[in-house]
Amino acid sequence: xxxxxxxxxxxxxxxxxxxxxxxxxxxxxxxxxxxxxxxxxxxxxxxxxxxxxxxxxxxxxxxxxxxxxxxxxxxxxxxxxxxxxxxxxxxxxxxxxxxxxxxxxxxxxxxxxxxxxxxxxxxxxxxxxxxxxxxxxxxxxxxxxxxxxxxxxxxxxxxxx
Numbered sequence: 001x002x003x004x005x006x007x008x009x010x011x012x013x014x015x016x017x018x019x020x021x022x023x024x025x026x027x028x029x030x031x032x033x034x035x036x037x038x039x040x041x042x043x044x045x046x047x048x049x050x051x052x053x054x055x056x057x058x059x060x061x062x063x064x065x066x067x068x069x070x071x072x073x074x075x076x077x078x079x080x081x082x083x084x085x086x087x088x089x090x091x092x093x094x095x096x097x098x099x100x101x102x103x104x105x106x107x108x109x110x111x112x113x114x115x116x117x118x119x120x121x122x123x124x125x126x127x128x129x130x131x132x133x134x135x136x137x138x139x140x141x142x143x144x145x146x147x148x149x150x151x152x153x154x155x156x157x158x159x160x161x
Contacts, residue, residue: 015072018081019057021147022070025154026061033061041071042114043083044107049115056082063157065092070150078145084153085141087111093130093138098123100156104142104149111137 019035026033037055044050058071072082088096093108108119108126112135119126130138144150 011074014076015057015074015082018072018147019059022059022150025147025151026059029154029158031061031063033059035059038071043073063154064160066157066160068157070144080143080145081147082144083141084144084150085139086157087137087139090130090133090136090138093140094127097160100160101140101142104153107141109139109141110135111139114139 023033023035036058038058039053039055041052041056042049043052052073052075054074056071056073058069060067060069062068066086066088068084068086070082070084073080076082106119107117108130110116110118110133116135118129118133118138142153144153
């Protein structure tokens with residue numbers, strides 16, 4: 001049993017180290033946040049969704065009008081340490097300036113039906129799909145590769161008024 005606990009601790013420790021780094025950034029910026037551990041995320045891998053039944057650490061905070069979650073996966077690779085997700089109402093996403101996210105690869109998907117994609121590289125087409133959708137809220141998701149990328153995203157969200 002001790003061996004299994006040590007294996008799990010070693011698996012989680014890098015994610016917890018990243019959480020600590022981001023919490024320091026949020027504290028420095030005086031952002032309120034909370035940390036929780038949540039399971040049942042769906043991650044897209046080669047256009048197929050895989051359910052993560054294990055809990056991962058997720059920081060939730062509000063920056064301006066954006067409620068943002070930053071999740072740190074325990075299954076990572078060189079281009080992926082986790083994700084960021086923020087949610088907009090239909091009226092807000094239809095007027096959102098996506099140029100603010102030009103330095104990020106992002107996805108747009110439904111709030112209720114999170115497996116339905118709305119973004120395929122064309123913002124005009126995306127906004128048409130969104131306006132025709134029955135969804136009332138939408139997620140913008142960004143896969144995160146580094147702590148620096150999280151800092152960049154926080155800065156972008158701070159600058160949007």
